[in-house]
Amino acid sequence: MTETTTHPAGPAEEAAPTIRPVLHYTAKDTWLNDPNGLVRHQGIYHLFYQNNPFDNVWGNMSWGHATSTDLLHWTEHPVAIACDEEEDIFSGSIVVDHGNTSGFGTVDDPALVAVYTSAFKDVSVHQGTQAQSLAFSTDAGMTWNKYAGNPVLGRGSAHFRDPKVFRYGGPGGSCWVMVAVEAQHQQVVLYRSANLKDWEYLSTFGPANAIGGEWECPDLFPLPVDGDPDNVKWVLVVNLNPGAVAGGSGGQYFVGDFDGVQFTADPDSLVPADAGGTTDLNRCLWLDWGRDYYAAVSFSNAPENRRIMIGWMNNWDYANSLPTSPWRSAMSLAREVELATVDGLPRLVQRPVLPLDRGEPAIQNMELCDTVVQLPDAMPGSAQLIEAEILPGTARTVAFRLLGASDGSAATILSFDAVTSRLTLDRRNSGDTAFHEKFASTESAPVKLDGGVLRLRVIVDQCSVEVFAQGGGVVLSDLVFPLPGNLGADVCVQGGTAIVRKLVVSALS
Structure with missing residues (x-):
């Protein structure tokens, strides 16, 4: 056979x-x-x-x-x-x-x-x-x-x-x-x-x-x-x-x-x-x-x-x-x-269900205020796992830029708005979105902080993003089609101060 x-x-x-x-x-x-x-x-x-x-x-x-x-x-x-x-x-x-x-x-x-x-x-x-x-x-x-x-x-x-x-x-x-x-x-x-x-x-x-x-x-x-x-x-x-x-x-x-x-x-x-x-x-x-x-x-x-x-x-x-x-x-x-x-x-x-191996923390107990911190790029031939525990504190938004262009012209944006308590996945500028009029979109879900903490597990696998928030109580999954070479990732805090208690980036294959 x-x-x-x-x-x-x-x-x-x-x-x-x-x-x-x-x-x-x-x-x-x-x-x-x-x-x-x-x-x-x-x-x-x-x-x-x-x-x-x-x-x-x-x-x-x-x-x-x-x-x-x-x-x-x-x-x-x-x-x-x-x-x-x-x-x-x-x-x-x-x-x-x-x-x-x-x-x-x-x-x-x-x-x-x-x-x-x-x-x-x-x-x-x-x-x-x-x-x-x-x-x-x-x-x-x-x-x-x-x-x-x-x-x-x-x-x-x-x-x-x-x-x-x-x-x-x-x-x-x-x-x-x-x-x-x-x-x-x-x-x-x-x-x-x-x-x-x-x-x-x-x-x-x-x-x-x-x-x-x-x-x-x-x-x-x-x-x-x-x-x-x-x-x-x-x-x-x-x-x-x-x-x-x-x-x-x-x-x-x-x-x-x-x-x-x-x-x-x-x-x-x-x-x-x-x-x-x-x-x-x-x-x-x-x-x-x-x-x-x-x-x-x-x-x-x-x-x-x-x-x-x-x-x-x-x-x-x-x-x-x-x-x-x-x-x-x-x-x-x-x-x-x-x-x-x-x-x-x-x-x-x-x-x-994920492989057991994990990377070392990229960030631990880091205070961020209106700051962008670069994260390891996604790798061709691997999926990328981002695991984070963040206290938004006084910040208005905490956002991850995924599968981004090096010049900042395109990316998939995952953001948490502390005022509305919503988690949003925005693929409108993620790369190839023109193949169908209904594809470019923004999805959001209500997320309640746990003791003031936002917990995220994000899997980026070449042409998809799956987000598991608060231990999997809220899930957001979207296809994305980044342009060749768009592999960049970063985390951005705006409108105040947040503490990144832990952030781990791993390559999975």
Whole structure:
């Protein structure tokens, strides 16, 4: 079986408008979008994804495939589940069928079972509809067979898709639970099954909160609050396009309870519409306040009940126009998610999965007043990690200039405004922004200081910036396309005095 390993761009690609990211997965020379079928099996993480095997724009939807042992370095494999004359293979999930409930494997050697959306074409007897189908693998995910009895669940709907399946155990026994969407109705629909083949309707959730576009790619999982196994809440993730807080695509979530039949959101997770029917998007719960984190879902079968998510690092507003070649689109870094008490309420915190090595502090306990301090440049062939603890003090703004030109003419700006308590990522002058009218943008999120301290973890990877603030309680992710040679970085304090308690810059590869 032919395999290709993703690497930083070689000499032949350096003349391209952008350099391939180092730690963010990209397909070698094709298009990708939503992550699908995330599963860990026999010590290997499997990333399946929406893929056009024949081009670097959306189309011919099939499941691409990559594997990793560390969630940072990925090996690309041939297409796993291919489209054919009757169906495109839309999003879905994979479970390890412990117990062999489906009969596709054995109890001692369980099959991997993919539950995916069949988007039926005109030649199919199911034309014009979307329904859920199965494929199975008995060789640890390397080859797949479609189930002869497909589809296994339909509603006669043209927009019923994106099944996420998990094993649920309750007082009434164990079963498989599916969360899927009626996309254009802004509804999550839940079903259960004993064998992954026969499904029974359970309940519906939604519409709620952000409903300005189609709901897609749901996920539902339990997490202990503050690590307390006696205080478990459920998190329902619902991705949305368009209508996200930063515009276009994005992911929202709800915290609540699930009893095996119905998900009930906590009242503090719900944002009522005003008298005019408008919902304040700034009050909704967002996975990411940036423009480029969508279709995020979590791994099945992760070790030690860890909850690890990956999203598509793109936005449907401009996805097919990104100035990259021959590849187009990347995945986000993997993020471990937990529930923590924030202002008395359970909220998600996200921490990127990163290499363990760190650099030495570039700054320690330095007082800055209307000052610019140069930081190490980003390096070709490496990602850059900036970790900072800053007391803004009397300063109005603390700003980082990333992937900047040596003459100061261009950069991506990450800034914290102490007056408004907002963190802003500004890519309007980041380099190549003219390829699409909606790309040049500024994103911001509310950030509450912790004991007067701003804590940042920023990953700059060739053509992207991911910002994790306050321990991952607030996240901002944006694509950027700096011009060749724009690698400079600095930190600037304006309008008063701030103390940089610690600042570490590391090169990651």
